[in-house]
Amino acid sequence: MVTNRTFTMLKPDAVEKGHIGAILEKISVSGFRIVAMKLTQMTKHDAEAFYAIHKERPFFGELVEYMTRGPIVAAVLEKENAVEDFRTLIGATNPADAAEGTIRKLFANSISENAVHGSDSNDNAAIEGAFHFSGREMF
Numbered sequence: 481m482v483t484n485r486t487f488t489m490l491k492p493d494a495v496e497k498g499h500i501g502a503i504l505e506k507i508s509v510s511g512f513r514i515v516a517m518k519l520t521q522m523t524k525h526d527a528e529a530f531y532a533i534h535k536e537r538p539f540f541g542e543l544v545e546y547m548t549r550g551p552i553v554a555a556v557l558e559k560e561n562a563v564e565d566f567r568t569l570i571g572a573t574n575p576a577d578a579a580e581g582t583i584r585k586l587f588a589n590s591i592s593e594n595a596v597h598g599s600d601s602n603d604n605a606a607i608e609g610a611f612h613f614s615g616r617e618m619f
């Protein structure tokens with residue numbers, strides 16, 4: 481196992497519903513160390529760039545609208561096997577398909593508004609962390 485980093489966002493629906501504390505508790509007891517964290521709000525330009533890989537998908541406009549409608553918590557997390565283990569902790573994209581006890585099963589309502597983001601590769605974790613944080617903001 482390699483100790484590495486992943487990037488997460490607690491999305492606007494999770495923040496609106498007051499789930500920041502409960503989700504951070506799940507992340508912490510699951511063995512992730514917080515390397516960087518802040519409350520912030522993505523602009524339309526930010527969200528279009530962050531999710532550029534999905535720009536041809538039918539849900540892209542809805543996704544950008546959702547991700548920019550209120551504050552998010554952005555964080556970099558560290559753990560052995562961080563990317564894969566965090567994807568397991570958050571569960572399937574659609575909460576209806578997510579395993580019991582996963583963050584999306586517990587806190588998400590729909591495939592569109594699914595409470596939390598997790599990087600899907602080590603390369604994307606580094607890119608996404610650098611999108612939100614400078615080197616001085618990572619500890």
Ligand code: RTP
Pocket residue numbers: 534539543572573591592593594596597598599600
């Ligand atoms: P994420 O990137 O946010 O961690 O989510 P993911 O890998 O599980 O899913 P992905 O396929 O990358 O989709 C990105 C986000 O787009 C929204 N989505 N909506 N309406 C739909 O069919 C649909 N499909 C995806 C979700 O917010 C999803 O997390």
Ligand code: MG
Pocket residue numbers: 598600
């Ligand atoms: Mg994704």
